Amino acid sequence: MTTDILIIGAGSSGSVLANRLSADRSRQVTVVEAGARVADPEMRMPERWPFIHGRSYDWAYRTTPQPGLAGRRLEWARGKGIGGSSLVHAMAHMRGCRADFARWVDATGDSRWSWDSLLPHFIASESFSGGASAVHGTAGPLPVLLPGPELSSPLVQDYLAAWASLGVPRIPDHNGGEMLGGTPNSLTIQNGKRVTVSDVYLDPVLDRPNLALLPHTTVQKLVIKRGRVTGALIIRDGHEELIEAGEVILAAGSIGDPLLLMRSGIGDPEVLAEAGVATVLESHGVGRNLHDHLLGAGNVYHSRRPVPPTKLQLSESMTYLSARGLTETAGAPDIVVGCVVGPSASESFTDAVSDVPPGSGYTLLFGVTNPTSRGSLRISGPDITDAPLIDPNYLDTDHDRDLLRSALEHALLVGRSEGLAGWRGKQVLPATGVSTPAELDDFGARAAITHHHPVGTLSMGSSDAAPVTPDLAFRGLSGLSVVDASVIPSITAGPVHAAVLAIAEAFAATHD
Secondary structure (H helix, E strand, O other): OEEEEEEEOOOHHHHHHHHHHOOOOOOOEEEEOOOEOOOOHHHHOHHHHHHOOOOOOEOOEEEOOEHHHOOEOOEEOOEOEOOHHHHOOOOEOOOOOHHHHHHHHHHHOOHHHOHHHHHHHHHHHEEEOOOOOOOOOOOOOEEEEOOOOOOOOHHHHHHHHHHHHOOOOEOOOOOOOOOEEEOEOOEOEEOOEEOOHHHHHHHHHOOOOOEEEEOOEEEEEEEEEOOEEEEEEEEEOOEEEEEEEEEEEEOOHHHHHHHHHHHOOEEOHHHHHHOOOOOOEEOOOOOEEEEOOEEEEEEEEEEOOOOOOOOOOOEEEEEEEEOOEOOOOOOOOOEEEEEEOOOOOOHHHOOOOOOOOOOOEEEEEEEEOOOOOOEEEEOOOOOOOOOOEEEOOOOOOHHHHHHHHHHHHHHHHHHOOHHHOOOEEEEEEOOOOOOOHHHHHHHHHHHEEEOOOOEOOOOEOOOOOOOEOOOOEEOOOEOEEEOOHHHOOOOOOOOOHHHHHHHHHHHHHOOO
16 A cells, blocks of 8 residues: 555554644545554543553563662553553653753754744643643643642642642642642543543544554564665554555654664664664664653552542652752752652562552652663564563663652652641651661662653754754655654653653644
C-alpha cells in the first residue's frame, strides 16, 4: 500500500499528529500501531493505574541491573495499544517550567522550543477545568482537571497546608510557567475516568476518508533508498507487507523509536554489529542520552485516623522545591515531594509495608527533578522480539545522589511537621534510626522506582552529534521525522506527557 504520511505509533504524539495532519484532506495519512483497542475497564479507573501494569497493553520492559540502585532491575511500563502510554500513565498533566525549555533552546539554538513559543500549543491542546486565561485554554481536545477541595483528599489538603506553614508558597497550578510551590496535581480525568489522548484526538476523526489506522501491526524496519526513507516493512495478520510513504514520522516513543532505527541499520556501528545488523547509516547518538525521573517509594507512615479512599488517582499532589530554599518562587526546581493517599513502596520493602493496608497509611514520595545521570539502550538482535538492553544508569552522578538524599530529607521534614501531626502515626519507612548520609543514601537506592518518564534517546540539537535537528528531522536521512519524547534533550521538571503533546502540536502547526 502507499500513503503520503506514515505515522509509526498511535500513542499520545501519534494521535495528535493523526488528527492535525489529516485535517488537510489532500493528503493520505496512515497510522500503524503494534497494539489494539483496550477494553479493560480497570484502565479507565484512575485509582487503578499502578495495578494495570504488566497487562496485555503494556510492553513491560525491564532495565538492566542498576549499580546505583543496589543492583536492582526496574520494571518500565510503556503503553502498547491505541493511546500508547496514556493508557497506563498516572494522568498527571504538568507542562514543565520556563527554565526547562530554556535548556531546550540552549541545546537547539532555536527559540521555537522556548516556553513562550510553546505556550500557544499547550493552550491549544487542553480544555482546562479552571477556565480560560493567559496560560490556559478551554477549546482544546484534552480535558485537564484541576481538583478542588471536593475531590482532593483531606490528607492532601493538610499536606499542602503543612508545606505552607514551613514557608513553601501555594501556587495556582503546575502549568503557569513556574512550578516551585505546593498545589494539587492537574490530571487528565473527566467524570471520574481516565481520558487517553486517542479518545480525544484520534477516535473523533477516524471517519475521515484520508486517515487509516492499522492496529495489530508491527514495524520490522524502515525502507531506505539512496539516503531517503521511503516506507516501512510491517507485519500484519502474520504476513510481511510494504508500506510506501512520501514521509515517515516516528512516534513510537523513547524506547520504540531508537530500537526501530537500530533494526533498520541506523546507529552506532559497534552496537549494530554486536546485534547482527549491518550498518546503513552511522549515527552514534541513537539510543544515547537516555534519562528518566526516579521517585523514592517511600517515606511511609501509619495514619492516626482512617485515610479516605482517593477520588482521583492516589498520587494527588507534587510539591516542587528549590535547593536554594523553601520560599523560592521562580527558577528550576531541584527536588520534588509528593503525597500518596496510601502505602507505596518499592519491591525492596514489601515486607515492611505488609501491615499498612489501604486506608491505614500514607506515603511521601521524593525525587530529583533534573537528573544529570545519562544511560543508553540498544538492541540485542535484529528482530522486534529480541529483548532490548535498557540501561538508564540511574544515580550515576554525585548531583543525583546528593539531591535524592535532600529530597528524602525534605519528605521527612514535612512528614514530621506539626501540620501533619493529626495524621501521623508510626513512621514505617525509612526505619527508625536511618539518619546518617550513608544510611539515607542506601535507603534511597533501594526505595527508588521509575516515575515512568524516559526521554532523550534521539535528542534534538544544533550539533551534528544530535540525531535529530531542531525542526525534528532525522539527521542524515530525508523523509524521516521524529516527534515524541525521544527528542527531548533534557527532561522537564515534572511528568513529560504535556510537553510531548506540545511537541506534536508544534510540529503539526508548521508542517507543510
